[in-house]
Amino acid sequence: AVERDGEGDIIICQLSAKRNVVVQDWRGKTLVSIREYYEKDGRMMPSSKGISLTAEQWESLKNGIPSIEKAIKSLQ
Amino acid sequence: AVERDGEGDIIICQLSAKRNVVVQDWRGKTLVSIREYYEKDGRMMPSSKGISLTAEQWESLKNGIPSIEKAIKSLQ
Numbered sequence: 599a600v601e602r603d604g605e606g607d608i609i610i611c612q613l614s615a616k617r618n619v620v621v622q623d624w625r626g627k628t629l630v631s632i633r634e635y636y637e638k639d640g641r642m643m644p645s646s647k648g649i650s651l652t653a654e655q656w657e658s659l660k661n662g663i664p665s666i667e668k669a670i671k672s673l674q
Numbered sequence: 675a676v677e678r679d680g681e682g683d684i685i686i687c688q689l690s691a692k693r694n695v696v697v698q699d700w701r702g703k704t705l706v707s708i709r710e711y712y713e714k715d716g717r718m719m720p721s722s723k724g725i726s727l728t729a730e731q732w733e734s735l736k737n738g739i740p741s742i743e744k745a746i747k748s749l750q
Contacts, residue, residue, distance in 0.1 A: 608745065610738060610741050610742050610745050611734060611735070611737070611738030611741055611742065612734070613727065613731040613734045613735060613738075614728075614730075614731055614734075617725075617727075617731060619735065619738055619742060621742060621745035621746055621749065622749075623749050628746055628749045628750060630742060630746070632708060632725050632727075632735065633725065634725065647725060648724075648725045649693075649708050649709065649710065649723060649724045649725055651689065651693075651708075652690075653746060653750075654690075655689040655690055655693060656742075656746070658687060658688070658689045658690075659687070659689060659695065659708065660739065661687070662686060662687030662689075662695055663736065665686050665687055666686050666687065666695060666697060666706060666732075669684065669686050669697035670697055670704055670706070670729060670732070673697065673698075673699050673704045674704060674729075
């Protein structure tokens, strides 16, 4: 069974107790939303804290992973 | 030469004209910030629209990539 948030969007992966990644169709555009949630009446609702990436921006993020990893290692 | 935002954080990758990924050290913790920017006095300033992931949350996001990709394909 898939897990859905309070707006009916499928929660693809959970980053922490209140942070989720949701993939949604918004007016024909696919968005990857990385967002903080809050509980309301027993349902997990998306808050305004987060960002919804277009498919192109998601591709750019994926392409940036090696650089991001390198930057993380250089800080640790 | 590295590109820095108006707060001195290195811009690791650009997702769109006004969206950047920054890796920063915050009180000894590494954060991966995916954020919308705005221009102020010729400098790119991070806005409140976005999310800063801990290293653990970033790992979870990376681990979730196959599921996210699958969800994107199922919508398109």
